[in-house]
Amino acid sequence: MRLDRSKYSRIVVLTGAGISAASGLRTYRGPDGVWEEHEVEKFGHADALAQRPQETWRLFGGMREPVLAAKPNAAHLALASWEAQLAPHQEFLLVTQNVDALHQRAGSRNVVELHGNLMVTRCSNTACTLKPYRDEQTHVQAVPKCPVCGAVLRPDVVLFGEEIPALPSWTVKRALRDCDLFIAIGTSGLVTPAANYVRGAEYAGARTILVNLEPMAQPNPAFKEQYLGPAEKILPALLAL
Ligand SMILES: [Zn+2]
Numbered sequence: 001m002r003l004d005r006s007k008y009s010r011i012v013v014l015t016g017a018g019i020s021a022a023s024g025l026r027t028y029r030g031p032d033g034v035w036e037e038h039e040v041e042k043f044g045h046a047d048a049l050a051q052r053p054q055e056t057w058r059l060f061g062g063m064r065e066p067v068l069a070a071k072p073n074a075a076h077l078a079l080a081s082w083e084a085q086l087a088p089h090q091e092f093l094l095v096t097q098n099v100d101a102l103h104q105r106a107g108s109r110n111v112v113e114l115h116g117n118l119m120v121t122r123c124s125n126t127a128c129t130l131k132p133y134r135d136e137q138t139h140v141q142a143v144p145k146c147p148v149c150g151a152v153l154r155p156d157v158v159l160f161g162e163e164i165p166a167l168p169s170w171t172v173k174r175a176l177r178d179c180d181l182f183i184a185i186g187t188s189g190l191v192t193p194a195a196n197y198v199r200g201a202e203y204a205g206a207r208t209i210l211v212n213l214e215p216m217a218q219p220n221p222a223f224k225e226q227y228l229g230p231a232e233k234i235l236p237a238l239l240a241l
Contacts, residue, residue: 018186
């Protein structure tokens with residue numbers, strides 16, 4: 001199953017929550033235990049930030065400690081060393097839906113974070129000049145205010161009800177246009193963005209591979225190959241140097 005990486009010159013990899021499961025980050029965990037999915041959707045919504053920002057911070061701020069404590073697993077490490085071994089003419093883009101920054105901690109360099117970075121705080125006022133900054137504080141007790149404009153500060157993640165920002169979105173579209181290898185890992189092959197991305201890659205003539213714990217409920221024909229199992233087992237074999 002080993003991929004011959006020398007055959008490809010434009011590689012796009014998409015990762016989702018499944019790749020961080022072996023690092024202990026499969027579920028939303030905060031100081032109050034594990035969040036229910038409906039709570040995540042409610043408190044992680046843009047409306048909650050506007051009306052009850054303390055709830056948004058309890059949810060996302062509370063995840064900062066587990067994320068800091070988590071370590072990249074064999075799947076993150078395999079992707080990072082694969083990227084490091086590519087020849088200068090080979091382009092590689094790692095697109096992630098995760099906000100845990102474990103790819104960067106594993107050593108991946110060319111990473112696009114579709115949903116932002118949990119460990120970064122920014123101002124909720126889009127006209128403000130405050131630069132987003134790394135922040136390890138959880139703010140679960142008190143909502144932090146912007147030192148420049150006084151507005152509420154927020155975690156730099158894409159909330160429910162918000163769009164993926166234009167720059168990451170555009171970077172991925174451009175990379176897919178002439179991609180010759182597309183691998184989606186730890187994400188359902190059926191929902192966006194994976195479903196759209198794989199169609200774009202297929203249109204460009206790329207080899208398309210899905211690595212996931214479970215098979216797709218309805219097969220997506222744009223994925224020509226599928227490897228089922230934990231990413232931390234499959235990737236070290238698939239990407240063996
Ligand atoms: Zn501000």
